[in-house]
Amino acid sequence: MSSPPATAAASAAVCNKYCDARDPSLSPQDRAPVTAAVASRSIVLHFDDADAMGWASIDNGGPGDRVWLDRSMDGGRTWAGGSRLGDTAVPSGGRGWRTQMFNVDDWNTRGVGALRACGQPAGGAIACTAWARTTWNAAGRSTAAATSLMMSFDRSSKLFGGNGWWTSANALTAVIDNIRISGMGSYRYAIAEVYDKNINAQGGQFRNEYLDDTGWWGLAWIEAYDLTGDRRYLDTARADADHMYANWNNTCGGGVRWNSNGNYKNAITNELYLRLTSALHNRIPGDTTYLNRAKSEWNWFKNSGMINGDHLINDGLNDSCVNNGQPTWTYNQGVILGALTEFHRATGDSALLTTARQLADSSTVRLQTNGVLREPGEGDSCTGDGPSFKGAYVRGLGALNRQLSDHPYAPALTRWANSAYDHDRNALDQYGPHWSGGNGTSDYGCQQSVLDLLNAATN
Known part of the structure; x- marks a missing residue:
């Protein structure tokens, strides 16, 4: 699966070690702590624990299926300012796609964050994973x-x-x-x-x-x-x-x-x-x-x-x-x-x-x-x-x-x-x-x- 083109984030980009919208192919690891399913599609939240970033993927779908991240700075209670990050669609001829990587936390404002992956089959219902975060400041x-x-x-x-x-x-x-x-x-x-x-x-x-x-x-x-x-x-x-x-x-x-x-x-x-x-x-x-x-x-x-x-x-x-x-x-x-x-x-x-x-x-x-x-x-x-x-x-x-x-x-x-x-x-x-x-x-x-x-x- 190749990396999708950059899309506009729903909120201002967060920059920590790296800035939002980083290519997942650059991640040194891929940990998937939570998943969700909808209409035979698999929605997965992926983490780059080393850099405290995450991305979302949707698989076993078809063209027009959408996938994105939500980011919350209060444990999943609200996420209006971090909604639909990296929102992108499966391209023509494809069955799956992924977003780019986004930061979990905003260290510049001391925001302690969480991510979830969301997906929507073309014309269908939205499904999201549970909220999760990287092991940054959470190793034990x-x-x-x-x-x-x-x-x-x-x-x-x-x-x-x-x-x-x-x-x-x-x-x-x-x-x-x-x-x-x-x-x-x-x-x-x-x-x-x-x-x-x-x-x-x-x-x-x-x-x-x-x-x-x-x-x-x-x-x-x-x-x-x-x-x-x-x-x-x-x-x-x-x-x-x-x-x-x-x-x-x-x-x-x-x-x-x-x-x-x-x-x-x-x-x-x-x-x-x-x-x-x-x-x-x-x-x-x-x-x-x-x-x-x-x-x-x-x-x-x-x-x-x-x-x-x-x-x-x-x-x-x-x-x-x-x-x-x-x-x-x-x-x-x-x-x-x-x-x-x-x-x-x-x-x-x-x-x-x-x-x-x-x-x-x-x-x-x-x-x-x-x-x-x-x-x-x-x-x-x-x-x-x-x-x-x-x-x-x-x-x-x-x-x-x-x-x-x-x-x-x-x-x-x-x-x-x-x-x-x-x-x-x-x-x-x-x-x-x-x-x-x-x-x-x-x-x-x-x-x-x-x-x-x-x-x-x-x-």
């Missing part, structure tokens, strides 16, 4: 998941999913962890972009009336500081912790309230506060303030009643300051593990790891279904808050696992990661809500959670 399980997550990074708002707030803090944390673990720094730019764009949003310094939101951001900036050494991130984490401290009151004997407009005391807010204050102490030479706050937090939390008889943590306390019996969400079981690990580093108290291990032993067993972690009441959606919970859980479990010399939770993390990879992943390395497989959509909440899982399983 975790880096592929990180790249897929970055497809949800909004280049305008600098938040994931367009306007996700505390969930963006978790997504950024997962990306930072992946940089540290994998050594792939391609998305390091997102740290400063998120910070610079949103530093003055809401209450400023990533604070607002929801104190758990503030805690998530504070921990994200601890991670950013650890990776970059940039002091402004540590200063913001400190401002976040101080904001949380200002919302500590005597309702139920202590603790940080969930919302500055009420007095509800819940687990996640106080677990985040314990980890954040401990982390600040471990990074500020000569500190006593944050250490004392961490000690006060743990003394209150362990006696609050939120830890139930099964060594699981319910959502919070009712108006009578008694465990409210609400679901044992996975993130409540995981953040405390990372918090106790960080608090142990601050104090050297081995009893903290004993407690953490007791909690982890319970949750890794009681929150599994058929050997795989499952959120209580887990649904098929990847939007909203819940899809981020399992990621926060495995992040904390991974931190504890690294601290313990026998790494007791490595088998579970590996088993869950293998299950998700084998049963919950599409051709674009997008993951759904069920790590054991099943129905479900894909979006950045689920993607962040599985990136946390793959990070924890490989670290």
